[in-house]
Amino acid sequence: MRKTTFAGVVSTFVVCYVFWILLTWSLDSQELIYGAVVSLAVALFSSRFFIHEKASWFFNPVKLINGIVFWLFIFPVELIKANVDVAKRCFTGCKNVNPGIVKIPVDLKSMYGQAALANAITLTPGTITMEITEEEGQTYYYVHWIDARLPGGQEAGEAIKGRLERGLRRVWE
Amino acid sequence: MTMTILRIIIDLLIAVGVIFALAGTIGVMKMPDTFCRMQASTCITTLGVLGVGLGALLYTIFVMGSAATAVKVCVICGLVLVTNPVGAHAIAKGAYQAGIRPRKKMEIEDYRRDFNE
Numbered sequence: 697m698r699k700t701t702f703a704g705v706v707s708t709f710v711v712c713y714v715f716w717i718l719l720t721w722s723l724d725s726q727e728l729i730y731g732a733v734v735s736l737a738v739a740l741f742s743s744r745f746f747i748h749e750k751a752s753w754f755f756n757p758v759k760l761i762n763g764i765v766f767w768l769f770i771f772p773v774e775l776i777k778a779n780v781d782v783a784k785r786c787f788t789g790c791k792n793v794n795p796g797i798v799k800i801p802v803d804l805k806s807m808y809g810q811a812a813l814a815n816a817i818t819l820t821p822g823t824i825t826m827e828i829t830e831e832e833g834q835t836y837y838y839v840h841w842i843d844a845r846l847p848g849g850q851e852a853g854e855a856i857k858g859r860l861e862r863g864l865r866r867v868w869e
Numbered sequence: 870m871t872m873t874i875l876r877i878i879i880d881l882l883i884a885v886g887v888i889f890a891l892a893g894t895i896g897v898m899k900m901p902d903t904f905c906r907m908q909a910s911t912c913i914t915t916l917g918v919l920g921v922g923l924g925a926l927l928y929t930i931f932v933m934g935s936a937a938t939a940v941k942v943c944v945i946c947g948l949v950l951v952t953n954p955v956g957a958h959a960i961a962k963g964a965y966q967a968g969i970r971p972r973k974k975m976e977i978e979d980y981r982r983d984f985n986e
Contacts, residue, residue, distance in 0.1 A: 719944065721937035779916040783892035786909055790899040795908075818954035821911040824904070825954075826961045840961060842908045 700740070704747035707755070709739035759867055766863040774859060775820055782821040782842065796844030797826065800853035802835045804861065809868035810835060816860045823856055875931055879924045886920025893917060903969050907961060914953045922946040 712735035720727050785792060804810050814825040817839060827838040839856055846852040853861075889912050896909020922942055929939040 715944075718940045721940060775915055775919075779889060779912055782896070782909060782912050783889055786892040786896035786899070786912070790896060790901065790905075790909075793901065793905055795902070795905050814958070815951075815954040818957045819911065819915055819950065821915060822908055824907060824911070824957050824961045826958065826965065840904050840908070842905060 700744045701747070704743040705739045708743040708746050709735050712738050762863075762866045766867055770859060770863040771816060771819075774816075778820040778822050785842070794843050794845065795840065797838055797840050798844055798847070798852045798856075799836050799838055799849075800856060801850060802837055802853070802857075802861065804835070804865060804868065806868045809864050812868070813837075813857060813861060813864050816864070817857055820860075875927065879927050879932075882920050882924035882927070884920075886917050886922075886924065889913070889915075889920060890917035903964050904961060907957060911953070911957065914949060918946060918949050 713731055716731035716735055717723075717728075720731065802810065802813065804813055810828060814828060814837065817823050817825045817837070822842040824840045825837050826840055829836050829838070841852070841856065844852075846855060893909050893912035896912065897906050900906045900909050922945065926939055926942045926946075929935055929942055
């Protein structure tokens with residue numbers, strides 16, 4: 697188990713407190729004090745599960761802006777394209793599917809980046825990440841792909857996650 | 870006048886969400902095997918939820934005028950988007966390990982080669 701670090705507690709506290717203020721939506725002093733106490737308790741107990749790597753990542757403005765650009769502009773475009781594609785297959789009788797499980801190499805090093813990429817792949821309809829493995833220093837994803845027109849490897853990886861990975865690399869590396 | 874245009878935009882967003890949810894539902898009913906059905910269901914949880922959520926967000930901000938409700942709509946959308954892929958990983962992996970195989974022959978079978986046989 698990981699140690700509870702000061703930076704981890706602080707960053708967890710800030711995230712919890714921002715969420716508390718957003719959810720209560722009042723700047724009453726009583727609410728603010730309650731929120732601080734509860735957030736501090738939660739941060740003390742849960743920061744070691746929540747923070748795995750550099751705790752201050754969230755406060756680096758360049759990466760924060762890159763992350764916002766990714767989740768607000770790059771990812772939704774991919775999402776809409778994939779959604780339209782799968783919806784078309786559904787409305788035309790679900791016959792033209794070509795499912796397969798492919799193995800694609802991933803170059804992201806950070807654990808957060810790998811998790812975010814796996815979740816982004818799963819969120820785009822038509823691809824579901826099933827497993828992450830590591831062989832000889834290279835990370836591989838097993839992806840169930842509804843339109844497996846390529847036999848895995850670099851080209852299939854480019855078709856599945858090319859833009860997503862380039863966007864995420866700017867955020868986490 | 871602006872109100873009418875706003876209502877039309879909100880209704881369009883909700884209609885888009887409902888259309889994608891319908892596509893996902895048809896897919897869940899008619900796709901050939903478990904994994905493809907899961908793929909179709911992702912349509913519902915992404916653009917289905919996002920379309921309806923975006924419409925609801927505009928409605929709460931401009932028609933209801935309540936910021937607290939708008940934040941709660943955002944939190945609902947965010948939580949659906951964050952928790953859905955985690956469940957999808959677990960269900961897909963569990964289905965595979967429980968012995969469910971695609972009914973049609975898979976085109977490419979890396980996973981079976983590396984993990985089972």
